[in-house]
């Protein structure tokens with residue numbers, strides 16, 4: 297919880313004060329090459345507030361034990377925290393119960409779990425999976441393997457030049473042959489926020505299930521899987537102030553009960569004989585081996601922290617930052633911006649500064665303590681659609697301020713001078 301003198305200072309309706317929020321993040325207090333750290337790569341991973349770091353350290357100092365195994369108090373306490381956090385996660389995404397909440401390592405593992413546990417069991421040759429042109433590789437490659445192994449057909453909703461989904465051919469693309477529609481809630485490259493509820497209704501109208509990759513949405517806006525109409529919702533703790541190594545796949549329990557486990561062994565089973573085994577009910581059937589217990593403690597603390605700031609406040613803070621960044625970047629000669637310039641969007645500004653290669657840009661910005669990502673952002677098909685091999689990307693979170701963006705822009709201008717750009 298963000299607190300000053302132990303008192304919570306933000307709520308859902310208050311605008312964020314990034315300078316105060318920044319004080320909660322020990323890593324942001326440091327200087328890099330003698331300059332204040334300007335961290336603009338939160339879409340890759342967010343920084344962690346002291347409360348989250350402390351929750352994990354406290355778990356190891358005071359409560360460390362394996363879960364679901366020990367008949368002693370330490371293990372019972374660890375199990376209570378682990379299962380209590382599962383309920384907190386369910387509340388966080390508006391799920392009616394914790395039964396559908398499976399702890400995984402990250403969003404990538406979550407999508408793979410759906411492809412293996414549901415796709416391999418229920419999809420057959422000729423069945424169609426509808427994706428989009430703006431997907432992260434995590435929501436493309438698992439389906440490529442099912443195309444290879446099961447003969448499923450992949451279709452893709454194109455994007456328009458603004459960087460939003462072009463839904464004009466949706467009736468052609470989403471038909472009775474479609475068994476799953478799977479897309480990102482928010483793009484990690486364009487910042488586009490997709491019309492998830494509308495697409496869920498369309499998917500369900502043709503009898504398809506609906507998967508949402510929420511990696512770039514759950515940390516930044518209020519998610520309600522019920523009103524969005526999701527059957528699967530995936531996200532990673534490390535992008536929402538939590539630790540690496542834990543993520544969530546939420547699945548509508550009726551579907552989860554029918555899915556096959558993807559990895560099996562200890563924890564997933566009811567009874568094991570020498571030649572066969574029987575499996576536990578969800579969610580435990582899908583959580584093999586010793587889980588990331590301390591990381592789950594960190595995830596619980598991260599949810600408390602971002603809820604104390606207010607998801608609505610976080611979203612409007614980032615929307616204003618994105619608009620500010622686009623305006624400042626557009627004023628730099630040679631700057632090409634990608635992604636929607638108006639309407640709902642997330643806290644991402646993707647750009648190139650011609651003729652400088654984005655990797656060179658990122659290296660020069662680093663000299664000024666400014667961290668941005670450069671590359672294809674694990675979205676190669678989208679890069680091809682944009683006609684580039686790579687871009688630079690600045691991405692924002694609760695601790696980002698307009699002065700961080702100003703420092704990036706100053707550094708970009710110095711970089712232009714260094715490269716002799718006119």
Ligand code: C6P
Pocket residue numbers: 339340341402403404405432434435480482483484509511512532669673674
């Ligand atoms: N995008 C980025 O810099 P993992 O790595 O499993 O926690 O998240 C994968 C993932 C899935 N979907 C979307 C939309 C994402 O943005 C990401 C992660 C990072 O953009 C790392 S490539």
